Amino acid sequence: MNIADLIPEYRSEINNGLADIYPRGPISLTKPVAYVLNGGGKRLRPLLTIFSAEACGGTKSSVFSAALAVEVLHNFTLVHDDIMDQDSIRHGQETVHNKWDDGVAILTGDAMLSLALRLLNETPVESHLQMKIFIDGLLAVCEGQALDKEFENQSSVSLDDYIKMIDLKTGYLIGLAAELGAVSTGMDSGICEKVRDYGRLIGRAFQIQDDYLEIFSNSLNMGKSLESDIVLGKKTFLMIQALEKDTDIINSALELARNNFEKGIGNIRLYLENEGIKKRAQEEINNILKLADNKLNDLPIDKEKLLYFSKIIKKRGN
Amino acid sequence: MNIADLIPEYRSEINNGLADIYPRGPISLTKPVAYVLNGGGKRLRPLLTIFSAEACGGTKSSVFSAALAVEVLHNFTLVHDDIMDQDSIRHGQETVHNKWDDGVAILTGDAMLSLALRLLNETPVESHLQMKIFIDGLLAVCEGQALDKEFENQSSVSLDDYIKMIDLKTGYLIGLAAELGAVSTGMDSGICEKVRDYGRLIGRAFQIQDDYLEIFSNSLNMGKSLESDIVLGKKTFLMIQALEKDTDIINSALELARNNFEKGIGNIRLYLENEGIKKRAQEEINNILKLADNKLNDLPIDKEKLLYFSKIIKKRGN
Numbered sequence: 118m119n120i121a122d123l124i125p126e127y128r129s130e131i132n133n134g135l136a137d138i139y140p141r142g143p144i145s146l147t148k149p150v151a152y153v154l155n156g157g158g159k160r161l162r163p164l165l166t167i168f169s170a171e172a173c174g175g176t177k178s179s180v181f182s183a184a185l186a187v188e189v190l191h192n193f194t195l196v197h198d199d200i201m202d203q204d205s206i207r208h209g210q211e212t213v214h215n216k217w218d219d220g221v222a223i224l225t226g227d228a229m230l231s232l233a234l235r236l237l238n239e240t241p242v243e244s245h246l247q248m249k250i251f252i253d254g255l256l257a258v259c260e261g262q263a264l265d266k267e268f269e270n271q272s273s274v275s276l277d278d279y280i281k282m283i284d285l286k287t288g289y290l291i292g293l294a295a296e297l298g299a300v301s302t303g304m305d306s307g308i309c310e311k312v313r314d315y316g317r318l319i320g321r322a323f324q325i326q327d328d329y330l331e332i333f334s335n336s337l338n339m340g341k342s343l344e345s346d347i348v349l350g351k352k353t354f355l356m357i358q359a360l361e362k363d364t365d366i367i368n369s370a371l372e373l374a375r376n377n378f379e380k381g382i383g384n385i386r387l388y389l390e391n392e393g394i395k396k397r398a399q400e401e402i403n404n405i406l407k408l409a410d411n412k413l414n415d416l417p418i419d420k421e422k423l424l425y426f427s428k429i430i431k432k433r434g435n
Numbered sequence: 436m437n438i439a440d441l442i443p444e445y446r447s448e449i450n451n452g453l454a455d456i457y458p459r460g461p462i463s464l465t466k467p468v469a470y471v472l473n474g475g476g477k478r479l480r481p482l483l484t485i486f487s488a489e490a491c492g493g494t495k496s497s498v499f500s501a502a503l504a505v506e507v508l509h510n511f512t513l514v515h516d517d518i519m520d521q522d523s524i525r526h527g528q529e530t531v532h533n534k535w536d537d538g539v540a541i542l543t544g545d546a547m548l549s550l551a552l553r554l555l556n557e558t559p560v561e562s563h564l565q566m567k568i569f570i571d572g573l574l575a576v577c578e579g580q581a582l583d584k585e586f587e588n589q590s591s592v593s594l595d596d597y598i599k600m601i602d603l604k605t606g607y608l609i610g611l612a613a614e615l616g617a618v619s620t621g622m623d624s625g626i627c628e629k630v631r632d633y634g635r636l637i638g639r640a641f642q643i644q645d646d647y648l649e650i651f652s653n654s655l656n657m658g659k660s661l662e663s664d665i666v667l668g669k670k671t672f673l674m675i676q677a678l679e680k681d682t683d684i685i686n687s688a689l690e691l692a693r694n695n696f697e698k699g700i701g702n703i704r705l706y707l708e709n710e711g712i713k714k715r716a717q718e719e720i721n722n723i724l725k726l727a728d729n730k731l732n733d734l735p736i737d738k739e740k741l742l743y744f745s746k747i748i749k750k751r752g753n
Binding site: 142143144145146197200201219220221223224226227228230231232234235238244245248249252253255256259260262263264266267 | 460461462463464515518519537538539541542544545546548549550552553556562563566567570571573574577578580581582584585
């Protein structure tokens, strides 16, 4: 079966697995957990875990619970981040804290994290190492989110600091998704690290793409509310460069966006195009994706599915 | 050295260990994490982990990182619960969400949980089993807190349901503190389970004591704000019985407490004394502590420190 046909199959298996992970518990937890895990999402991270295992000669079944753990971990971060960022829409549906309240959302996230850990601890192979990778990734995600919030209150942020932040916030989790797959096969640590680095770069490109789409896409395509991120003064790959070039123009466009979102964002879009920042962002995404693929060069693994994965990410931006 | 002299020594080692667990990271995380972990607390749970290991023939050093993990896990639950319960004081100092904000507190809790997991994953022995115990305990605590919040909005809660809730919310964590100590020594699972059940009963007694002290102590002794719990309509061991006896009297006393706390709580205290509910609560605490000690009967372990631990808990209520 070709990879394009395989993906919907894997995705549906993942969705079935997720539907079933928390059948019994207090209704104020089981309901929002099911709501989140049945709420959609492209399941890119667990797909990557499975692809990476298969690339290294492993099987889907031996890495399946780890793949589910990765997706649940990812969704845990979304539930908590959405509270902090006051986002009201995620994957096209109301966020948990909006539909219920902050307390329910905090606890739903906490429970999801323990469910993710339980799934990972059930994994049949290399469990101690997998747990270490998972836990380090969890801390990295927290640190990335902390830096992201810190940046909101800073008038200027360097691109280097920004890249460090998104590596923690987005890159490490996609990196661990890839690494868990490789590690589950008992591959040499040198190879596992290369596969991890591939995933981290994919994550970096993914986040810059997110930044790009946040401004140039509309919220319907993104399945989440964009206004809040921009109005909160989130520092993104594009906004940092725009602020560096002309703080006054951008700050007044942001001010305008707070009252009249379409008009303010229109001004920002125009500025990013005219100054070449939009084009440079697209180029950067493509460069990082190439760097990611290069990490796989000369590895004694079957790269096909991973290279296909990079293409999925690339297509997402177009 | 006798046990009474040992405790301050162990406590100070625990405090030193906790002071050091997160030296580097974003300042918006390292600061509140240090604030929480240096903020006091009696370190009862890690003491129990060490005592339980020693009772089973193990050493402090082989279980020390697990003991720290238990204390960090406990503090993680406090940070998140305090947001949900809108508590402003904990261990005699401002709560994290009050001193910073909800976002910082959510993330601080999440980071602490990953630090706890990292500590546990560093434990030298039986790490897979210890991780399983820890993760199951984490989910239990979330479920207990969820039920506790559900009960706030229920007009009546049975004592049985209440006990089930506090076992999850408080008992499981103290149970796992004891169990991790036993498990770290490679003891038979039957013995480890008895030690765990001892801990769970200690936890049950501890929570009923908390309910008791919440009404009959003052907030200075408890080191936390009591008004919020009572005014939120928290169902406690004593309040459930009072509500069962006379809903109207208690509800009007609670109504009064919302405007004039001292007067309202005074009425509740008087009612609990006159109806014998206060005395029954004291008896129940002592009974449960006896049941806990009985769990240790006939176990081929050195029970002395565990029995001393029960006495510490018992004294706390007087």
